[in-house]
Amino acid sequence: MTYDALLLVSFGGPESPADVLPFLRNVTRGRGVPEDRLTEVAEHYYHFGGVSPINEWCRKLVDALEQDFAANGVNLPIYWGNRNWPPMLVEAVQRMAGDGVKRALAFTTSAYGSYSSCRQYLEDLAAARAAVGSKAPAIDKIRHFFDHPGFIHPFADNLRDAAGRVADSERGATRVLFTAHSIPDAMNDVSGPDGARYTDQVAEASELVMEQSGVDLPYDIVWQSRSGPPESPWLGPDINDHLKQLAAEGVRTVVVSPVGFLSDHIEVLWDLDTEAQQTAAELGMTLHRAGTPGLDSRVVTMVRELVTERTDDAPIRRLGKLPLWAPGDDGCCPARRPAGLGR
Known part of the structure; x- marks a missing residue:
């Protein structure tokens, strides 16, 4: 299938103390989480200056992917949108539509399948496309990569x-x-x-x-x-x-x-x-x-390989034996919305 962009989709995080409570309210909207619980969790962020590292990591990942794509002949522009804090997903989809993108792949920063780590991303992508309207590109989520x-x-x-x-x-x-x-x-x-x-x-x-x-x-x-x-x-x-x-x-x-x-x-x-x-x-x-993979060069290569599985029918690289399926298939991570703060 032909794609003309890659969309990095992440959870998002606050980047100043003033962002913390608004961010947590975004995360828990519609779940009935009391304000005192949000205030309690906010202290975790204040402990680190009110800044989550995840947005800066995403910026650096986008930079690394752009360099890797250019070096390996993958001619896809890269966009970035978050579920819960700017840059918001709907803004990214709006930019894609304005740039004439017709069909994109989405790489989400969660490796696993469940409602909150997969299906909720699919719902957020659908909501962003609906908000943008008829010019919104089709967006296909890349497979789970827990065994790559x-x-x-x-x-x-x-x-x-x-x-x-x-x-x-x-x-x-x-x-x-x-x-x-x-x-x-x-x-x-x-x-x-x-x-x-x-x-x-x-x-x-x-x-x-x-x-x-x-x-x-x-x-x-x-x-x-x-x-x-x-x-x-x-x-x-x-x-x-x-x-x-x-x-x-x-x-x-x-x-x-x-x-x-x-x-x-x-x-x-x-x-x-x-x-x-x-x-x-x-x-x-x-x-x-032990450390997480972070910006390890093998993560960057992994994203490119996950993309070329879809764009060029490249071989699927995996070490595990559990069944794989394309996110969005019927039965993939059915919608059982959790209570609480989520990820």
């Missing part, structure tokens, strides 16, 4: 580096923890068209990272950043609860790999580098946090 080598290999290298900081004398009391954003159980129970769930994808990505890293340590999968009401069951165990359990079992060191996140942003910096580190310290444990 350009995603897995940077995580594996970063895990190997972090595990290398563990003293030999401590390795017998060390556990690797893979963490991803928790979602409601009911959302996870809704499978993709071939039965694969969000938890299956996270589990396969974690297994692949372990295999590629060569790290010989036991590992667990845990969850973070729960934001729903207490009476609503979400995926567990939460990383902080699991740290307490591990401490009781005699584990003294953990190596944490945030396999659910492509880059460092507030839910990595606060939930892991601040809260989980504090929990570990209180338990007398050492926590080594």
Whole structure:
């Protein structure tokens, strides 16, 4: 199929203290989240000067992609729009329409399938197109990339580096923890068209990272950043609860790999580098946090390869065995909207 643009779609984040509460209200609009809860979460952003790193990361990713595309003969202009903070998605679609774009591919910064990490992006793309009107381009979302080598290999290298900081004398009391954003159980129970769930994808990505890293340590999968009401069951165990359990079992060191996140942003910096580190310290444990892929050159190559899968029928590069499907297919990540703050 012929495409004439790439659209980078991300979550968005505040870039000053004055942005924080308006941003959080955008994220939670229509969900009935009380103002005192927003004020509580706002403190996480204020801790880092009211600035989320995600917008700057997106700017740098766009620059890197433009250079890579030019060097490799991919003649697609790149646009960028966010779900929750400027540059907003509808503004990007408006610019695309004004530039005469007829059909675009969308790369979203979430690797996995679920309502909030896939279907909600599809809904936001549809809403932006509807707002722009008849001149809006058709937009096709690129597939989930949780098992692409350009995603897995940077995580594996970063895990190997972090595990290398563990003293030999401590390795017998060390556990690797893979963490991803928790979602409601009911959302996870809704499978993709071939039965694969969000938890299956996270589990396969974690297994692949372990295999590629060569790290010989036991590992667990845990969850973070729960934001729903207490009476609503979400995926567990939460990383902080699991740290307490591990401490009781005699584990003294953990190596944490945030396999659910492509880059460092507030839910990595606060939930892991601040809260989980504090929990570990209180338990007398050492926590080594492995890095996310960020702007690793292999991520840039991955995006280009995902594009050329669609534009040139290039071979699909993946390390996993779970079924893949094109986002937008019937049954893909059905709409079970979560309560709470979301991602």
